[in-house]
Amino acid sequence: MGLRKAAFAALIAAGAGSLLFDLTLGLRLPSDADWAEAAGALRAQAAAGDAVQIWPAWAERARLFVDAAPVLAEEDPLAADYLGVKRLWVLSLPRTPFYRSPEGALRARGATPAADQRFGALLLRAWDLHAAPIAADLTASREMHEVDYVARACAPVAIGGRFAVRGAAGRVLHLRAGVIGERAYGAGKPPVEVQAFADGVSLGTLEVPATVRDGTGWRRLDAQVPGGPPEREFVFAVSSTDRSRPFCLQAWTTR
Amino acid sequence: MTGKGLARGLGFATAAAMALTQSSVGFVRDEGYYFTAAQGYEAWLRLLLHAPLQAIAETERYWSYNFEHPGLTKLLFAASHLVFTTWLGILPDALAWRLPAFAFAGLLSYWLCLLGLSRSRACGVLAPLLFWCAERTFFHGHLACFDIPICAMWAGVGVAWLRRSGPRLALTYGVALAVKHNAWFLPPVLLVHALLLPREQRAFALRRLPWLLLSPLVLFAAWPLLWHHPLRHLGAWISFHTRHVHYAWWYFGQVLRAPPFPIEYPVVVDALALPLPLVILLGAAGISLLLHFARLRPDPQRLLELGLAGAALLPFLLRTTPIFGGIKHWLAFVALLTPEAASLLERAAPSARALVLAAVLTLLPGLWQIAHVHPYGTSAYGELAGDIPGAATLGMQRQYWSNDVTGVLPWLNAHCPQGARVYFHEVNVESYQTYVRMGMLRADIHYAPGPEQADYAALQWHREFRDREPQTWNAFGTRRPATGLYLDEVPQIVVYARPGLPGAPEGGR
Numbered sequence: 001m002g003l004r005k006a007a008f009a010a011l012i013a014a015g016a017g018s019l020l021f022d023l024t025l026g027l028r029l030p031s032d033a034d035w036a037e038a039a040g041a042l043r044a045q046a047a048a049g050d051a052v053q054i055w056p057a058w059a060e061r062a063r064l065f066v067d068a069a070p071v072l073a074e075e076d077p078l079a080a081d082y083l084g085v086k087r088l089w090v091l092s093l094p095r096t097p098f099y100r101s102p103e104g105a106l107r108a109r110g111a112t113p114a115a116d117q118r119f120g121a122l123l124l125r126a127w128d129l130h131a132a133p134i135a136a137d138l139t140a141s142r143e144m145h146e147v148d149y150v151a152r153a154c155a156p157v158a159i160g161g162r163f164a165v166r167g168a169a170g171r172v173l174h175l176r177a178g179v180i181g182e183r184a185y186g187a188g189k190p191p192v193e194v195q196a197f198a199d200g201v202s203l204g205t206l207e208v209p210a211t212v213r214d215g216t217g218w219r220r221l222d223a224q225v226p227g228g229p230p231e232r233e234f235v236f237a238v239s240s241t242d243r244s245r246p247f248c249l250q251a252w253t254t255r
Numbered sequence: 256m257t258g259k260g261l262a263r264g265l266g267f268a269t270a271a272a273m274a275l276t277q278s279s280v281g282f283v284r285d286e287g288y289y290f291t292a293a294q295g296y297e298a299w300l301r302l303l304l305h306a307p308l309q310a311i312a313e314t315e316r317y318w319s320y321n322f323e324h325p326g327l328t329k330l331l332f333a334a335s336h337l338v339f340t341t342w343l344g345i346l347p348d349a350l351a352w353r354l355p356a357f358a359f360a361g362l363l364s365y366w367l368c369l370l371g372l373s374r375s376r377a378c379g380v381l382a383p384l385l386f387w388c389a390e391r392t393f394f395h396g397h398l399a400c401f402d403i404p405i406c407a408m409w410a411g412v413g414v415a416w417l418r419r420s421g422p423r424l425a426l427t428y429g430v431a432l433a434v435k436h437n438a439w440f441l442p443p444v445l446l447v448h449a450l451l452l453p454r455e456q457r458a459f460a461l462r463r464l465p466w467l468l469l470s471p472l473v474l475f476a477a478w479p480l481l482w483h484h485p486l487r488h489l490g491a492w493i494s495f496h497t498r499h500v501h502y503a504w505w506y507f508g509q510v511l512r513a514p515p516f517p518i519e520y521p522v523v524v525d526a527l528a529l530p531l532p533l534v535i536l537l538g539a540a541g542i543s544l545l546l547h548f549a550r551l552r553p554d555p556q557r558l559l560e561l562g563l564a565g566a567a568l569l570p571f572l573l574r575t576t577p578i579f580g581g582i583k584h585w586l587a588f589v590a591l592l593t594p595e596a597a598s599l600l601e602r603a604a605p606s607a608r609a610l611v612l613a614a615v616l617t618l619l620p621g622l623w624q625i626a627h628v629h630p631y632g633t634s635a636y637g638e639l640a641g642d643i644p645g646a647a648t649l650g651m652q653r654q655y656w657s658n659d660v661t662g663v664l665p666w667l668n669a670h671c672p673q674g675a676r677v678y679f680h681e682v683n684v685e686s687y688q689t690y691v692r693m694g695m696l697r698a699d700i701h702y703a704p705g706p707e708q709a710d711y712a713a714l715q716w717h718r719e720f721r722d723r724e725p726q727t728w729n730a731f732g733t734r735r736p737a738t739g740l741y742l743d744e745v746p747q748i749v750v751y752a753r754p755g756l757p758g759a760p761e762g763g764r
Contacts, residue, residue, distance in 0.1 A: 007539075007603040008613060011532065015616025018531040018638040022623050025642055029744050058647040060749070061741045063734065067760075071734070093744065097641025098648040144725035144734075149718060151725040181722035182503065185512055214509050 027121075028095035034120030038091060039065040041117060041124060050126075051085040053077065055092035055102050062091055074150055076215065078105035081176065083153070083252060084134060088127045095121050132254040135170030138234055139163070145248045147178035148217030154248035156180070159192055162237045163249060169198065169232045170253030175206050175221040177238075177249040184211040184245070192240040192247055198225055198232040208247075225253060258379060262368035265383050270361035272387075273396045277353055280397040280630040281658030287685030289329055289399050292321040293352055296333035297341065299479070311482065318480035322488060323495040324401060326478035327433035331355035332399050349693050353399045360396040363407035363590060366414045370594040373556055374601075381597035381614060385536065386590050388621030389529045394632020395583055402583040405435035406567075409587035412441055413563050416448070417556055421466035429473025436496050437567075437587075442467055444566045448559050453552055502579035503719035508650030510718050515574040521585050522568070527640035527651060528582055529589070530620040533596075534639060540595035557595065564591035581633055581655060631659045634742055643743045653716045657681035659747045662740030663713050664690065666750065668697050670737075670758030671711060676701045678709035680723060706730040711737075711758075712751045727751050735760045 030038075042052060046068040054062045057073045069089065074080035082088060088111070090102060103113070106127050114126040139155040147154065154176070157163045177194050178184060191209040195202065203223040211217035225232070238247055256264070282290070299317035303310035310317075318326065332352040339346040339354065346354070364383035371382030387393055396403050408431035415427035431438035445467070449460035475481050480488050504511045506520065517523070526534045544561040547553050567587035570576045582589070600617060604610035620638065628635045628643070634654045636646035647653065660682050667677060677700055679687055690696035703709035706727040714723050728734045731751050737758045740748040752759035 004603055004605070007599075008605060008609065011535070011600065011603055011613050012616055014535050015532045015613070015619065018620040019616070019623065021638050022620055022627070022642065025644070025743060029644070056648050058644075058745055060746050061739070061744055063736050063749075064739065064760075067735065093644075096648065096744070097645030100648075143729045145729075146722035146725050149721050151721075151728070182719050185510070187513065 025097075028093075030093060030119070030121040034122045035062065035065040037119040038117075038122045038124050039067065041119065042066055042068040042089060042091075045126075046089065047087070049084065049086035050089060051082065051087075052089045052091050053080075053082075053102070055090055056096065056099065059091075059093050066091070076105070077102040078108055080150075081174070081250075082129055082131065083250070084137065085129060086131065088129055090123075090125050090127060092123045092125075093121060094123050132172075135253040135255045136167030138165045138167045138251040138253065139249065141250065145180045145246075147180055147248055148184065148211065148215060150218070152176070152178075152218065152248065152250060154178075154250040156246060156248050157236070157238050159238050159240045159243040159245060159247050162235055163251075164233065164235045165251075166231060166233050168253060169225045169228065169230055170255050171225055172254050173198070173203050173221075173223045173225050173234070173251065174254065175204075175223070175236065175249065175251045176218055177206055177208050177247065178218045179208065179211070180246040180248050184217045186210050186245070187212075189245070190241045192238060192245070194221075194249060195237045195239070196221065196223065196251070197235040197237070199228065200233075200235075201226060258369070258372045258376070261376070261379055262365045262372065265368045265380070266361035266365035269364035269383065269387065269396070270357040273357040273360050274350070274354070276393075276629065277350060277357075277397045279661060280394065280632075281661035282349065282686040282689045283398060283400070283633075283656035283658045284681065284683050284686065285656070286399050287683045287687075287689060288321055289332060290349075290352055290689055291685045292329045293332035293336060293399070295320050296326070296329055297337050300330075300333055300337055311479075314479040314482045315484070318478070322480060322491055324435065325433045325474060325492070326480060327430065327473075328355060328359075328399075328401055328404050328435075330477060331358075347693060349399075349689060353397065356397070356399050356403060359404035359407040363403060363410060366407065366410035367590060367593055369414055370410065370556065370560065370591075371597050374594065374598045377601050377610060378594060378597040381600060382593040384614075384618055385533060385593040385596055385600075388618045388625070389533060389637075390621070390624040390628045390632050390635035391528050391582055392586065392589065393625050393629065394635070395586065397630075397632075401435040402580075402586055405431065405437045406586040406590050408434050408438065409441070409563055409567060410590055412438075412445075413559055413591070416445055416460075416463075417559060421463050422469075424463060425466040425469040426473060428467050429470035430477075432470050432474045433477040436492070437584075440566050440570070441563075444559075444562045448555075448562050451553070451558060452555055456555060499577050501577050503717075504579050505650060505652045505718040511578065516576075516578050518572055518574055520578055521571040521582070521588070524651075525582050525585075525589065527636055527646060527649075529637050530624055531638040532617040532620055534637065536596040536600060536617065537589060537592045539599050540592040543599060544592070544595055560591050560595060564588050567591065579655070581652065628742065630661065631740070631742060631747065634659060634745075634747055643745050647745045650718075653718070653745070654747055655717075657683070657686065657715055659715065659740055660713055661690075661695065663738060663748050663750050664695050666738050666758065667700060667711060667713065670752070670756075671697065671700050672757060674699050674701065675710045675756075676703040676708060678703045678706045678712040678714075678727070680713060680720070681715045681717065682713070706751075710753050710756055714749045714751070716746045716749065724749065733759070 050069045111127040117124040141155040144151045189210040194206040206221040208219045335354045336351040340351040367382040368379045372379035415424045640646040707730045712727045737752040
């Protein structure tokens with residue numbers, strides 16, 4: 001009898017609780033007015049070098065409203081490069097289920113926040129990334145390509161080809177690369193290698209193996225640029241025994 | 256009202272509910288193929304009426320399309336369209352094609368009600384309600400596909416095995432075989448069930464099994480493709496499914512592309528996609544049936560329900576069977592647990608009034624899910640997943656089959672200039688043609704093969720197709736969508752327009 005009562009109570013609680021959750025979900029989500037207000041605030045406050053990171057990364061409805069700065073949907077705020085971004089506006093939906101704040105990740109990379117601004121169910125907070133100043137955006141791609149499920153401003157380079165550019169040497173070369181789209185996941189495919197040179201001097205080799213686990217497909221190499229002239233001829237030679245995959249790389253130097 | 260009358264009433268109500276709510280349901284990828292198949296088969300039916308010998312001689316010409324699925328359901332789609340649209344002109348194309356699927360949905364309710372009625376009248380009513388009061392199951396009930404039909408036949412074969420004569424069993428199983436290859440798994444279930452029965456029932460059950468040997472006659476009769484070179488076509492059918500490709504599927508932040516798949520995958524997806532009260536009841540029902548199985552003399556019906564539910568799920572626990580399609584491939588697992596779930600609900604309630612309260616509270620979240628999400632059934636998630644936004648955060652498959660595109664068709668109709676080219680992404684040509692045929696999309700809007708050739712793009716949000724969005728940005732020179740279908744903020748369909756075209760946002764980056 002006790003078990004029966006408990007089962008009945010559990011069913012009633014599950015039904016009522018579920019219904020309550022469903023019916024109140026809308027209250028935890030932003031309205032069009034919330035989005036418009038947040039977009040207006042960004043229009044008033046955003047400056048050159050700012051970008052908007054949406055959070056969770058799926059909250060891309062922001063793109064309908066935000067027009068004052070590029071909208072980014074990076075999935076790992078700790079590892080994301082945020083190339084060229086001085087101030088990052090994190091526009092988030094903190095009341096959504098299973099929400100995990102990006103604050104810890106941003107603090108871990110040395111970013112410091114400004115005050116919160118709330119627009120209904122939206123939270124807007126600016127973060128100073130304290131990023132190292134860029135010496136040269138070597139690839140300077142205007143095109144975007146998806147690598148490892150994030151849109152990236154990278155330059156497509158045919159495997160077997162090379163990307164050469166002259167630019168400020170800076171102190172550190174940052175190289176990122178990966179296979180575009182689903183072909184990154186071709187099991188058994190040989191790795192792609194990117195050899196980086198500055199004025200003919202090897203700075204290192206970045207190996208891009210076939211992606212096994214999502215989130216590991218955008219490979220990185222950070223290498224010291226040896227002393228020398230302020231400008232160098234950078235060459236990135238891309239090679240693999242399998243040349244059929246679309247490949248993309250991004251490179252820049254920092255002071 | 257007699258028990259059978261009640262079951263029939265629920266069956267008709269189910270079919271009627273599907274018919275009344277189908278018009279907004281988009282044409283899923285597979286439906287596009289089955290619509291095309293039905294058109295070919297309809298042409299064959301007309302030939303059969305005018306020149307039967309020629310039709311019999313030319314079966315391969317008409318029936319080779321979509322050889323990978325048996326003929327019965329597609330033949331019914333074709334016959335329904337021939338009668339209600341071509342001849343009588345009283346139904347629109349899609350409704351006529353889908354009508355037989357609604358009949359199968361009704362049959363499913365009928366048989367679930369019968370299984371429930373063996374426990375009580377309340378269970379007879381609750382079993383089909385528990386199955387249908389969830390957007391995922393409700394959505395699938397609308398489609399001219401095979402998932403609900405085979406689910407219905409799964410239950411139908413169970414009822415026939417328990418209650419019908421040998422010839423009726425042979426016929427019912429034959430129909431199941433002629434609906435979908437899942438039916439291959441049923442004879443072993445019935446054999447094991449027979450062997451587990453008490454001795455006096457065992458012999459009787461085993462004597463009925465040979466009737467199943469007649470069932471392939473139904474498959475043969477309902478699938479004219481087999482009338483010539485049957486072994487070759489049977490071989491192609493079996494080979495297609497034993498070597499089926501694996502489609503990418505997003506699951507807890509990882510795209511599953513190839514075996515081995517997580518063993519718990521089908522159960523977890525059920526738990527996340529269905530309303531929580533139903534999940535709890537189904538889980539309890541599964542445990543209850545397992546405990547019942549451990550008894551010395553298990554009740555034959557409960558034993559069979561456990562076997563049928565388990566057999567519907569088992570292939571997907573092997574870790575190598577393709578797992579795409581949400582919960583649709585193991586709907587019979589859910590269905591065959593509902594009679595026991597209904598019984599548990601009834602047993603937990605201390606009075607009739609309490610039962611009504613508990614039933615209402617159990618069904619309401621599912622009804623809300625239907626009211627809130629329909630017709631975007633493949634996007635639905637339950638409370639355990641945190642509904643649709645929670646599932647997005649967890650990294651679960653956003654949608655599949657492209658039917659959500661109906662959410663943006665009115666916008667495209669309103670904004671596209673004459674002759675505009677639209678990249679419809681995962682919407683196949685067959686479904687696009689049906690949208691045009693049904694008047695849901697303007698006939699002058701053309702189908703573009705890619706964003707580079709398009710004026711507008713309607714992108715379906717799929718993890719494995721994320722490259723299409725930056726590809727569209729590059730082609731259109733804008734990253735601002737024009738509109739989209741967002742369910743509880745979560746992007747499903749995102750529409751881009753080339754700058755300067757009607758509907759394109761001003762400015763933006």
